[in-house]
Amino acid sequence: VITSVKNKFDFSQSISVIADSFSLYPATILNNNLNNAYIVDDLTLGGANVWGTYSIEKRSLYILNLFQYHYPQGEIKRNLEKMLHHEISSVLMKNHQFDTALWRSAIGEGFQYEIDKDPWYQWMLIRDYIEPEELSSEKELLQRGLLRQYAETGVENDFNTYAEVIFGEPKRMRKLISDYPIIARKYQVFKEFYLSIDPGFAPVFAKIDGGHSLIASSMP
Known part of the structure; x- marks a missing residue:
C-alpha cells in the first residue's frame, strides 16, 4: 500500500x-x-x-x-470497506471478461439503465445536478433489482453495488434475495462469476446462502 x-x-x-x-x-x-x-x-x-x-x-x-x-469511526470503516469491494469488483470484471449480457438478462427484457437513455446521466448524478423529485425511491429501486441510485448509471456501477453488499452486508443481501426476485437472479450471476474466477470465494457466499444455494431455481 x-x-x-x-x-x-x-x-x-x-x-x-x-x-x-x-x-x-x-x-x-x-x-x-x-x-x-x-x-x-x-x-x-x-x-x-x-x-x-x-x-x-x-x-x-x-x-x-x-x-x-x-x-463516526464505524461509518468511515464501513464506507472504506464498501469502496474497496466496489473498486476490486470493477478490476475483476475487466480482467476476467464478465458477461454483461447475462447480467442484463437477469434483470429482465426491456430494462434500461439511465445511461442507456442519457449518456450524461452519471456525470449529472455525481455532481448533484439531478433534482430530488427525479430520483427513484428505495422501494422502486429494489423492485427493479437496484441496490441504490448510483446503480442506475450502468452495468459496471450496478455490479459494484452488489459487491459492496455481498462482501460488506451479507445479512442484508440474504434478506434482499428473499424479498426481490430480480436481486436474487443478479446475485446468482454475481456469485457464479466470482466462483468461476476462484472457488476460494465460497466462504463469502456461504454467509449469505447458509452453506447451500437458496436461489438456484430463481434463474430463468
Missing part, C-alpha cells in the same frame, strides 16, 4: 481496514490482479470528487482517505 496521506494515524487506520477487507479474497486473486493500493487525501476523476477508482494498466486501486473527515 502506498500513501500520500499527511496524517500517519489516518494512514494506519486505513491500512487496518484494508487488511481486514483483503482477507476476504483468495491470495491468488490479489496477487494476479493488483500491485498497489494508494491511499490519498484528494481524489478527482473527470473533474468530480470521488472516493475511489482503479487502473487496469497499472494494476492499482486509488482510495480516498476517509479518516480525514469527522464522521
Whole structure:
C-alpha cells in the first residue's frame, strides 16, 4: 500500500481496514490482479470528487482517505470497506471478461439503465445536478433489482453495488434475495462469476446462502 496521506494515524487506520477487507479474497486473486493500493487525501476523476477508482494498466486501486473527515469511526470503516469491494469488483470484471449480457438478462427484457437513455446521466448524478423529485425511491429501486441510485448509471456501477453488499452486508443481501426476485437472479450471476474466477470465494457466499444455494431455481 502506498500513501500520500499527511496524517500517519489516518494512514494506519486505513491500512487496518484494508487488511481486514483483503482477507476476504483468495491470495491468488490479489496477487494476479493488483500491485498497489494508494491511499490519498484528494481524489478527482473527470473533474468530480470521488472516493475511489482503479487502473487496469497499472494494476492499482486509488482510495480516498476517509479518516480525514469527522464522521463516526464505524461509518468511515464501513464506507472504506464498501469502496474497496466496489473498486476490486470493477478490476475483476475487466480482467476476467464478465458477461454483461447475462447480467442484463437477469434483470429482465426491456430494462434500461439511465445511461442507456442519457449518456450524461452519471456525470449529472455525481455532481448533484439531478433534482430530488427525479430520483427513484428505495422501494422502486429494489423492485427493479437496484441496490441504490448510483446503480442506475450502468452495468459496471450496478455490479459494484452488489459487491459492496455481498462482501460488506451479507445479512442484508440474504434478506434482499428473499424479498426481490430480480436481486436474487443478479446475485446468482454475481456469485457464479466470482466462483468461476476462484472457488476460494465460497466462504463469502456461504454467509449469505447458509452453506447451500437458496436461489438456484430463481434463474430463468
